[in-house]
Amino acid sequence: MTQAVPQAPPREELSHDFFPVLPSLVLRSTRGNYDIYIRSDDSFALYAKAGDSFTEHHERILLNSGRKNVYIRHDQRPEYFDHITSHLGETLLDEKIPRPTRAQLFYETSLEIVEEIFTEELPPGIDRGEFNRVFEFVTKGVSFLTLENSLKTMGSIIAHDYQTYSHSLHVFVYSQLILQTYSFAERDMVQFGLGAILHDIGKRMIPEAILNKPGTLTTIEREHINTHPVHGAGVCARLPLSQDALNCILFHHEKLDGSGYPCGLKEPDIPLPVRAVTIADIYDAIRSSRPYSDGTDAFRTLRIMKEEMPTQIDMNVFKRFIQILSGNGII
Structure with missing residues (x-):
């Protein structure tokens, strides 16, 4: 999985457009059909694209940087829970x-x-x-x-x-x-x-x-x-x-x-x-x-x-x- 370069989110992507997820609940070594974002104040930057494999290394980077949560768009909530359930x-x-x-x-x-x-x-x-x-x-x-x-x-x-x-x-x-x-x-x-x-x-x-x-x-x-x-x-x-x-x-x-x-x-x-x-x-x-x-x-x-x-x-x-x-x- 290649870590995406954080990008400035579109203006309409406000905090209510996302829901938080613990990094440990973004399942390692599996490919989810949803994007993963990180948050800085009220801005959200793309961290991993849909289809990328999220590894223990990526989780450790997030935790070492003090980030307790990653974020997923609400419109991709069904894809996230389908992935989690499976x-x-x-x-x-x-x-x-x-x-x-x-x-x-x-x-x-x-x-x-x-x-x-x-x-x-x-x-x-x-x-x-x-x-x-x-x-x-x-x-x-x-x-x-x-x-x-x-x-x-x-x-x-x-x-x-x-x-x-x-x-x-x-x-x-x-x-x-x-x-x-x-x-x-x-x-x-x-x-x-x-x-x-x-x-x-x-x-x-x-x-x-x-x-x-x-x-x-x-x-x-x-x-x-x-x-x-x-x-x-x-x-x-x-x-x-x-x-x-x-x-x-x-x-x-x-x-x-x-x-x-x-x-x-x-x-x-x-x-x-x-x-x-x-x-x-x-x-x-x-x-x-x-x-x-x-x-x-x-x-x-x-x-x-x-x-x-x-x-x-x-x-x-x-x-x-x-x-x-x-x-x-x-x-």
Whole structure:
């Protein structure tokens, strides 16, 4: 790769036209279809052209010069994330990259993938290309989350401002960590992960005015919201998902005492992976800020769950979740 001679950027290339990226996240020895810029005050100079190979030598030059970030144009954001996603597995397990950096990569790439699915316009089905991206991400994410202290590393990154897509990512992370404490095969963990990350996909069928309403829902609006598990199962019906994954999508609002929906299932009929997803779902929902309410801290969220839902959630699974949060310094 030949380092480009910094050039004066066109006048229209202002700071809002670019987004920052850590040099270590410009994947070494690969060729991305996007330009890389360096910044000096409010000016941006081309550092590497699309198609050039970014090496460890170039990264070291940047770091030695005190540059903490390089920049990519917003109009090339899709190309950047396509490139990152295609190399995600090897990057997440690359011990040469600091773990906090890999955690940030995992979180930001995940949000990009999940947001794309949840903001897709009608028709509501997920096409095979979208599913393949999610499957690849979940498979690699399952491996990354087995690394020691993965949640502790991500603790400062997870933002508790509620969006359906970020919430789905959090539920994936928390439920995976719970289910890791059991002896499931990796292929099963991947299916549980798919169910967790797609558990709210049916909300694509619910009007945003209802989802984001800054106040109490009417009875009709609440009934509309409560259809999202069934819609979700319908959206995913033709995808190569196991019954375990579909159960997580369809039953994540069921409660052990039969007070949940859509089927009013009771304890014997609610599978363990669903119970884990339910606990992760409730925890993140209470923890996060919404248009109509502020979020709560982790300790108070757990207290609410323990005191107000003892007959609704699996308390043995809940205790494991508390141990995970405690072991990772969250509480």
